[in-house]
Amino acid sequence: MRIAIYCGSCGGTDPVYLSAAREAAGFLARQGIGLVYGGGNVGLMGHIANAALEAGGEVVGVIPQALMDKELGHGGVTELHVVRSMHERKQLMVDLSDGFIALPGGFGTMDELFETLTWLQLGFHEKPVGLLNVGGFFDGLLAFLDHMTAQGFVKKEHRDCLLVADNAAELLAKMREFRPPVLGKWIEDMVLAER
Numbered sequence: 001m002r003i004a005i006y007c008g009s010c011g012g013t014d015p016v017y018l019s020a021a022r023e024a025a026g027f028l029a030r031q032g033i034g035l036v037y038g039g040g041n042v043g044l045m046g047h048i049a050n051a052a053l054e055a056g057g058e059v060v061g062v063i064p065q066a067l068m069d070k071e072l073g074h075g076g077v078t079e080l081h082v083v084r085s086m087h088e089r090k091q092l093m094v095d096l097s098d099g100f101i102a103l104p105g106g107f108g109t110m111d112e113l114f115e116t117l118t119w120l121q122l123g124f125h126e127k128p129v130g131l132l133n134v135g136g137f138f139d140g141l142l143a144f145l146d147h148m149t150a151q152g153f154v155k156k157e158h159r160d161c162l163l164v165a166d167n168a169a170e171l172l173a174k175m176r177e178f179r180p181p182v183l184g185k186w187i188e189d190m191v192l193a194e195r
Contacts, residue, residue: 002034002060003175004097006112007044008105009072017044017104020134022051024103024168029057031172036097038089039063039081041074044103049074060096062089090115099128099175101168104137120180121158128178130163130171138164157181 005025011018025035025048035052038045039061052059059077067073068082083089090112094100102113117129131138142164149159163178165171 001032001098002036002058002096003028003099003101004036004093004116005048005101005103006105006109006116007037007048007103008109009038009040009043009045010106011043011047012104014135016135017137018047020132021048021103024048024101024132025051025057026055027168028052028172029055033172034058034060034078036060036062036093038093038108039074039077040067040072042072044105046074048103049077053077062092062096064089094119094125094127097127099130099178101130101132101171101175102138103132104134117162120161123180126180128163128175129161130165130175132168132171133164133166 007021021044028035029052035048035057037048037059040046040063041049049059049061053076061074061077061080063073063080063082064086065082065084073080081092083092094116100116102109113129119125120127120129133139145154145159145162148154149156161181163171163174165174
């Protein structure tokens with residue numbers, strides 16, 4: 001089993017992000033779960049790779065050639081896949097993983113999280129997607145997702161697909177219990193409702 005972790009290429013301003021990232025990666029490794037991540041050696045990305053390796057875990061990195069050329073690739077991981085584009089990186093990370101966790105990060109982390117969540121919504125995969133809400137980092141985002149749901153842009157069943165916890169053990173337990181909703185042809189139903 002492997003879980004992809006999406007997280008920042010910097011460490012953020014609060015040390016709690018770094019300690020939680022290391023704790024989560026080490027916890028997964030001790031559970032025998034491989035780590036798939038963005039392949040970098042900087043920021044939270046570098047720390048989760050190192051923490052998983054220190055705990056004896058498998059670490060699979062996926063990095064675009066353009067970032068590898070800037071010497072941002074981690075040279076000590078179990079496997080490092082160098083791909084041509086960010087699109088290839090995201091697809092390969094999904095293909096290699098059995099679930100996905102987002103830690104604090106920036107635009108790239110949000111891009112990866114929402115693409116993976118959208119693919120789940122559309123039925124392109126049935127793998128669990130979770131947020132590790134370290135120090136309330138995602139509170140504002142979660143409130144906005146609730147607003148999107150209340151305004152009718154996200155179905156409640158899809159909103160509920162995003163699993164949330166403030167520690168890795170609780171989040172992993174939720175991911176293991178996750179079953180995707182069976183919504184039938186919800187897209188067609190929405191189109192018909194608009195007519």
